[in-house]
Amino acid sequence: MLCTQIKPNCFAFASVISACVGKNGALQHCSTLHAHVIKWGYDTNNFVVSSLIDCYVNWGQIDDAVLLFDETSEKDTVVYNSMISGYSQNLYSEDALKLFVEMREKKIDSLAVLLQGRQVQSVVIKMGSERNVFVASALIDMYSKGGDIDEAQCVLDQTSKKNNVLWTSMIMGYAQCGGSSEAVKLFGCLLTKQEFIPDHNICFTAVLTTCNHAGFLDKGVEYFNKMTTNYGLNGNLSKARDLMEEMPYDPNYVIWSSFLSSCKIYGDVELGREAADQLIKMEPGSAAPYLTLAHIYARKALWNEVAEVRRLMQQRRITEPAGWSWFVQDLVFGNMSIIMSLTSAWSN
Numbered sequence: 001m002l003c004t005q006i007k008p009n010c011f012a013f014a015s016v017i018s019a020c021v022g023k024n025g026a027l028q029h030c031s032t033l034h035a036h037v038i039k040w041g042y043d044t045n046n047f048v049v050s051s052l053i054d055c056y057v058n059w060g061q062i063d064d065a066v067l068l069f070d071e072t073s074e075k076d077t078v079v080y081n082s083m084i085s086g087y088s089q090n091l092y093s094e095d096a097l098k099l100f101v102e103m104r105e106k107k108i109d110s111l112a113v114l115l116q117g118r119q120v121q122s123v124v125i126k127m128g129s130e131r132n133v134f135v136a137s138a139l140i141d142m143y144s145k146g147g148d149i150d151e152a153q154c155v156l157d158q159t160s161k162k163n164n165v166l167w168t169s170m171i172m173g174y175a176q177c178g179g180s181s182e183a184v185k186l187f188g189c190l191l192t193k194q195e196f197i198p199d200h201n202i203c204f205t206a207v208l209t210t211c212n213h214a215g216f217l218d219k220g221v222e223y224f225n226k227m228t229t230n231y232g233l234n235g236n237l238s239k240a241r242d243l244m245e246e247m248p249y250d251p252n253y254v255i256w257s258s259f260l261s262s263c264k265i266y267g268d269v270e271l272g273r274e275a276a277d278q279l280i281k282m283e284p285g286s287a288a289p290y291l292t293l294a295h296i297y298a299r300k301a302l303w304n305e306v307a308e309v310r311r312l313m314q315q316r317r318i319t320e321p322a323g324w325s326w327f328v329q330d331l332v333f334g335n336m337s338i339i340m341s342l343t344s345a346w347s348n
Contacts, residue, residue: 013033034068037052046074062090066083084096136155144172144174269302287313290318
């Protein structure tokens, strides 16, 4: 379209920006589209601004979203809801609450926007576009943010071919409207379907946040493990750590063990050390956290740290489990000078 004489309007920009959410590498496209929005003079259109905010927050670029929100002079409920949702998705609960109070003080009415949204939906149906997954996803998002989760569910039910975008929109809709049980139940059912593959962290983040807020501890741990093992998604360990701090109770041995395993998968030394320390405090006689931490160190070639773990185990008389073979033990805890020499030779 940009290569033709046809000028893209606000609906074109809002649609193509929304399409960036959930696509690999789409954050760069979002920034490029933002530049086009400014160039074409649609940076004051609230629907376009809302789409940009949604795109930035879904990729964790909360600072860019806040900057865009602050620069928008005339904010309506669509823009406010996008920013509130963005804060919630990125676990800025206090900022989300403050913004909600600000919106209420300014007496911005969401009912009027929902009425306009229903009118837009009528036009969509007349045009025969109600089966388009992106249109349906936008409608689900609109009704969810307006608090009408039943209408959002109707949109989903009426869409014949459902994909990951629609399912994720519905899960996030339930989470936004306080339907934690429904969100977790829907996600659990979807995991049993072969055609549903949660291919992005957005879906898991929504579910994990919901589990946290609703106190579904066991489900949260189960889904976090599936995210890192079954689906091979890149976990955000820092956010996972923040999630653990926000829980109304202290993380138990199972949670810290799951977190340490994730640190092992992603090679995070600092968080791995913290998790191992917590586990050692809980069960001083267990060899598991020592061995996992040594594995993390060894993968980073931190042989002095590996030797220190070995020294602590000997000092505290921690016995390795029977399955810990002499070969693996020798590989990790053996003669460090030999291993360092081999490493140096390989690197050269």
